[in-house]
Amino acid sequence: MKNMKSEVFSWLKAILFALMIVFICQQFLFTPVTVKGESMEPTYENDDRIVVAKIGKPERFDMVVFYAPDAEENYIKRVIGLPGDSVEMKDDVLYINGKKYTEPYLNTKKGEIPPEENLTENFTLSDLLGKSKVPVGHLFVMGDNRRNSWDGRRFGFISEKSLVGKVKFRIYPLNEMGVPK
Template sequence: MQKDIKSEVFSWVKSILFALIIVFICNQFLFTPVIVKGKSMEPTYENNDRIVVTKIGKIEHFDMVVFHAPDADKEYIKRVIGLPGDSVEMKKDLLYINGKKYTEPYLKTKKEEIPPEENLTENFTLQNLLGKSKVPNGYLFVMGDNRRDSWDGRRFGFISEESLVGKVEFRFYPLNELGMPQ
């Protein structure tokens, strides 16, 4: 009888340890949960939203990423605007990447909140903003969706690709907003 109990307890301990190892490996190398702090990505993501970021995959224009802040001891979430080698310019609230105009539908709500004669995003080029005409190799240029209230690449410069925690893949809280990023 005693032997059966010990065997059963050992079996449970073994199963729990195995599960914890799997969770640790997934969290370190595949994906991790993150809590959004602040309002720089509103309305796409609100303060205290819970998201999952993946640590694998290629980063592309307009992906949302979480990274270690270059100017603080915390993590930021922003949208990738410039990849290595890109030139980026904002002119009259229109985004140009390598001379090609891009629409930013995720800014629609914020643009509707301001007078029509005002710009949501100030005019800039990477050259006049950061002193470089293109995003350097190994770096990204990021901006928040709440352009008038976002501490982002326009303020702290380029972010190192090595500082990335991961790419936003899924929101799991609040439950009524469950789903993939926009």
């Protein structure tokens, strides 16, 4: 009987220790997130499961999860503008600080519209948000499904403090498991 109590206690300690490790990792290192909505299609679909790293500074074109500035939920978007950047979209071409950037992650959506139409409307940060550059401590984000994305063009800059983390890995659906593109 004493051996059985000792064995049960040993198992309980191991399980408690494992739960503590999971809790610490989820609170401070990584957390699972379920994608909601269509704003990141085709990169991420509704109900995809991803893992977000809570450490590290976001870089341009990283996908991030953040507390929505205008809702009681989290959003996933792509970082387009970093602090100090000027951002302009002209004739479906992205310019950051005057430099032209290609956005290969938009090719699928661009292929779904007539060639004479733009996927993303023309804009400058000044036109949209009244500031010529992304403020210090903030980011400018947009979804990959530009015609169906509630993003920085609508709600403005996001605070870096509102970040949950950077998307690191897709875990579901299983046939698309892997590192983001």
